[in-house]
Amino acid sequence: MDFYSPRRSLQQGHWFKLICGASFQHLPAIRTLALVYALAGADCIDVAADPAIVSTAREALAIANQLSDEAHDRGYNPSLPWLMVSLNDGEDPHFRKAEFDPAICPPNCSRPCEAVCPAEAINRTGVIDDRCYGCGRCVPICPIEQIATRSYVYAPEVISPMLLQAGIDAIEIHTQVGRTEDFRRLWNAIAPWVDRLKLVAISCPDGDDLIDYLWSLYELMQPLPCELIWQTDGRPMSGDIGDGATRACVKLGEKVLATEIPGYIQLAGGTNRHTVPKLEALGMLHNRRRTSVSRWVSGIAYGSYARSLLLPVLNQLEAMEMMPLNCRSTVTPRTIETVPDLLWQAVELAAPLVGQIKSPERFLQVI
Ligand code: SF4
Ligand code: SF4
CATH class of the missing domain: 3.20.20.70 (Aldolase class I)
Structure with a gap:
């Protein structure tokens, strides 16, 4: 041991x-x-x-x-x-988050930012802050160059x-x-x-x-x-x-x-x-x-x-979190050990x- x-x-x-x-x-x-x-x-x-x-x-x-x-x-x-x-x-680069305004996205954009994000941190509402880990891959791929990053330093x-x-x-x-x-x-x-x-x-x-x-x-x-x-x-x-x-x-x-x-x-x-x-x-x-x-x-x-x-396991678990276990509950948090x-x-x-x-x-x- x-x-x-x-x-x-x-x-x-x-x-x-x-x-x-x-x-x-x-x-x-x-x-x-x-x-x-x-x-x-x-x-x-x-x-x-x-x-x-x-x-x-x-x-x-x-x-x-x-x-x-x-x-x-x-x-x-x-x-x-x-x-x-x-x-x-x-x-x-490890201490930053991406951000953009989804209201500015052209309706016909093929959304390459969403496809390239390894953390599945981008959706129609923009960047999901908790999930973004700052890799920066979405930044250069946006055709209208609207994705920026904000850095932070711990005090x-x-x-x-x-x-x-x-x-x-x-x-x-x-x-x-x-x-x-x-x-x-x-x-x-x-x-x-x-x-x-x-x-x-x-x-x-x-x-x-x-x-x-x-x-x-x-x-x-x-x-x-x-x-x-x-x-x-x-x-x-x-x-x-x-x-x-x-x-x-x-x-x-x-x-x-x-x-x-x-x-x-x-x-x-x-x-x-x-x-x-x-x-x-x-x-x-x-x-x-x-x-x-x-x-x-x-x-x-x-x-x-x-x-x-x-990632497949994380997605599976997240899908389970969304499934009601009985008719009175709408969302049941699941932890993997359960x-x-x-x-x-x-x-x-x-x-x-x-x-x-x-x-x-x-x-x-x-x-
Ligand atoms: S910086 Fe990386 S993790 Fe964050 S939204 Fe862009 S592609 Fe996703
Ligand atoms: S690539 Fe740029 S314009 Fe297209 S959806 Fe993403 S942020 Fe919006």
Whole structure:
């Protein structure tokens, strides 16, 4: 069982993180995703820094814990995942929402925005705010260029005590090269609470002087009383677009891996079913057969790809929510654990992705 503890997963190079989305606020979907991936063996569930979302995710993890014996009996290896929230130190594509005025749409528009949205967040009323996670794919596709995005930055002095008192295990800070002073401001607000955390992750895309920048952050955070992950953010929110999306995150992982910077390295941004086989082919993973590797990628975070795997289940559950159970009720909220067949079907969909990094014998297998 210890094999699947989150800290052990990091140390041994088989850490799996589910990214629900720094801007994604659709509570029923977050609840289902967290529960299903916890049962499938995820080590960490990463959610938006919002107390209602944290509370929903905690509830899902408590249910996963209650169902862990059954999951074992069914051949899965559930963990007790760490709960992470994401913050930003400045403008960042992960922290934005799309918006447009549906009244302006020409009646004959073929609605490409709706078709391209991976979150099914667009309908005749415009953008459903809770569901939009800011991927930006709808923006360039609108023929009348009316879709805009609005970004937001968390005020750390407000958010950090509230969230850290809520008992989260980990935080992730999204930053970009050159934002040392913004990062310092955010860090100073969080620092008094850091000794309550098990993990701090720093997510950064590539850029000139990336390595120097990461070193400056490392020094700024010392002494750090918990684990540290560098999340190499290849091509944000793109893992579900296609097989090639994984190239950028692997390349960035290679770049950071070549340094001596202390901390674990975990990929994100374009991760999908091709990421583990690609890393294995390049000798970037630690496994029992390849003992000569001295430094390796410790884990992978999956966002849009992991969510897309469960989209049919999420839709099915939502359709059930709309069905009256008896003649006196019009809408009956359904949670996935009340539909056991659907729950275990969902775990079966999620488990092969988790298994790619967890099971050395499956490293070369593309699911
Ligand atoms: S395409 Fe992306 S940015 Fe546009 S509404 Fe959908 S989730 Fe939001
Ligand atoms: S593509 Fe643009 S004009 Fe067409 S429905 Fe979407 S927002 Fe409206």
